[in-house]
Amino acid sequence: MKQLVFVLIIGLIYGASLFVKDKQIQKQKMKVTPTVFTIREKTGTPVNITKVLRKSFTNNVIVTGNNLGSKIYASVAPKIATQIKPGALASIRLNNESLYGSVVSVEKRANRLSGLHKIVVSFANQKLPTNLYVMNIQTSKTKNTLVVKRDAVSNRGGTDHVYIVNDDNTVQRRDIVTISDNKDYFAIKSGLKEGEKVVLSDQRYLKDGEKINIVESVLE
Structure with a gap:
């Protein structure tokens, strides 16, 4: 028992x-194992942001040429030649330093064989080793221009647009019109105001009204 x-x-x-x-x-x-989507719903999509600014805005073209003494000689296509004016600022890099010169002349007529226009750029009082040089030549400069960083502008769908950051840390898509651009900025014609905050990082998955989590960028 x-x-x-x-x-x-x-x-x-x-x-x-x-x-x-x-x-x-x-x-x-x-x-429930946390996923990217559940984290985004709770804390917001992590993004970097930037501000719309007013500053001097320059456009440049890159031209390659060979030097003879302190002058560099190059040949450019007609489309480039029309943008370059005598007196325009030019710069090169030599031994990790920037050297500045100016455009002396731009031939109005293209070479019959090559179809290119010859230009001469002077770096007066500079001792340039005989070499092939890459020049940045300024084609235009405007002051007090409304600009936004290139990475803030998306053209997905065929229309330039940005995502505005609202006071409650939500975003709103806004179409914009640009005038010009360089390697760093877009010049803005309409759609933005100075001081407005816009999303700088990847905007592919954002939508109107979405909550965001602003991450401070070390690049700003």
């Missing part, structure tokens, strides 16, 4: 342990 009772007790303990273990397994299965 005692043996039977002992066996029953052992059986009950074992059954209870299986029941508890099963409950633990079921509880683990019910746990």
Whole structure:
């Protein structure tokens, strides 16, 4: 009799342990593993932002040429030649330093054989080793221009647009019109105001009204 009772007790303990273990397994299965989407819903999509500014805006063309003394001679296509004016600022890099010169002349007529226009750029009082040089030549400069960083502007869908950051840390898509651009900025004709905050990082997954989590950028 005692043996039977002992066996029953052992059986009950074992059954209870299986029941508890099963409950633990079921509880683990019910746990929700955080995903990118659940994190975004709770804390907002992490983004970098930037501000719309007013500043001097320059456009440049890159021209390659060979030097003879302190002058560099190059040939450019007609489309480039029309943008370059005598007196325009030019710069080159030599020994990790920037050297500045100016355009002396731009031939009005293209060479009959090559179809290119010759230009001469002077770096007066500079001793230039004989070499092939890459020049940045300024084609235009405007002051007090409304600009926004290139990475803030998206053209997905064929229309230039940005995502404005609202006071409640939600975003709103806004179409803009640009005038020109260089390697760093877009010059803005309409659609933005000075001081407005816009999303700088990847905008592919953003939508109107979406909550964002602003991450400070070390590049700003």
